Amino acid sequence: MGMAAAESPFHVLAVDDSLIDRKLIERLLRTSSYQVTTVDSGSKALEFLGLNENDESNPSTPSVSPNNHHQEVEVNLVITDYCMPGMTGYDLLKKIKESSSLRNIPVVIMSSENVPSRINRCLEEGAEEFFLKPVRLSDLNKLKPHMKKTKLKDQKQGTEDKLDNSEVQQLQPQQQIQNDLQEAPKPQDPQPESESHLEQPQQSLQQANNKRKTIEQGLSPETDRTRPRYSGIATVV
C-alpha cells in the first residue's frame, strides 16, 4: 500500500461470552497476524472502545470526529458473537454504528445459528460480514479488506485537506446502499439526497477511491453477503 507509512498490525476487538470461543477466536486472529483484545460482553466492548454506554450520539448530525479522541487504543475491526446475555451482538453493532466516533469501525457478527432474518437484520444494520460458528481460518481472510478500508480512510482524512469531511462520512453509507439491503436512506445520512452526492466524492478522490473501489469489488457482491455461510463449512464429517 503506497499510502501507508509504517503499517502496524491490525487490531481486532473480539467479543464473546463463551470462554472457549474467546480462546478460539483469539488464536484464529493471532494466527492471522492480528493484534487481539478479547472481552466477554458488549458493555465491556463499548468501554474498551471509549464509548460510555449512556452516551447518546445523535445519529442525524453530520458531526465529524476523524480522530477518535475518546478511543484509547485504535481498533480496526470488532468481531462479536450474536447471542450474549445483556447486550446482544446486534445491540452492540447498533451502538457502534450510531456513534459518530465509532461507526467507521467495521463490525462482523458470529452466530452458531443460521437464521436468515437475523443475518439480514445484522447486515442491514451495517455489519460487514456474518460468520457461522465455528469460525474457520478461511473466514478470517475476508476481514482484511474491511480493515484496510478504514486505515485507508484514516490516511485519506489526514492527507486530503481540500476534502470536505462530510463527503468522507458519506462513503460509509454508500457501501450499504450499494448492497441494496435498504429501501430508505439510513438515519445517519446527513441529507436525503446523499445517494446522488456520493458520485461526486468518488470522482474527486480518484487516487484513493480507485483502490477503494477495487477492494469493494474484490469483496463479495451483495448476494454473497446475504447468503448464509454454512455452505462453506458443510464439510463436517
Added chain:
Amino acid sequence: MEVGQMRRQWLDYTRSLFLEGFLDAQFMQLQQLQDDNNPDFVVEVVSLFFEDSERLLKDLTFALDQNAVDFKKVDAHVHQLKGSSSSIGAQRVKNACIPFRNFCEEQNTDACLRCLQQVKQEYCLVKNKLETLFRLEQQIVAAGGSIPMVELTQLSF
C-alpha cells in the same frame, strides 16, 4: 514401543474417532491452530470444554429436577453446551443437543430428561476418547517424537 509405532497408533486412533463421528472437522481446525509457540492449545481448549460441560450438565440436572421446570433456563444451558461442543468438534455431543432444544421448546420434561441422559452419555464417551488421545500424545512427546499433522483427507475414509 518406538516412536514410529506410537505415531501410527495415534493416527489409527484419530481415524477411528472421526469414522465413529465422535469428532468432526472442527477438531482438525484446532490441531492446525497448535504450533511450537502454542504447543498445548488443543489440550487447553478441550480442558475448558470439559470444565464447562461438567458445570452445564450439573446445572441441567438441577434445572430438570425442579417441580416447575424453567425451560428457558434449560434451553439456555443446552444452547451453551451445543455451542462449546461445536467449537471443539465434539460432534456427537453437539448432535445430542439438537433434539434436546426442540423438547425444551415443547416443554416436555420427560423427553428432556431422556435427552439429558443421551448428552451425558455422549459427553462421557468423548471425554474418555480425548483423554486417551492426549495420553498417546504425551507418550509420543516423551519418547522424543512429534504428533503427526493430519489433513482430513489423509484419514482416508
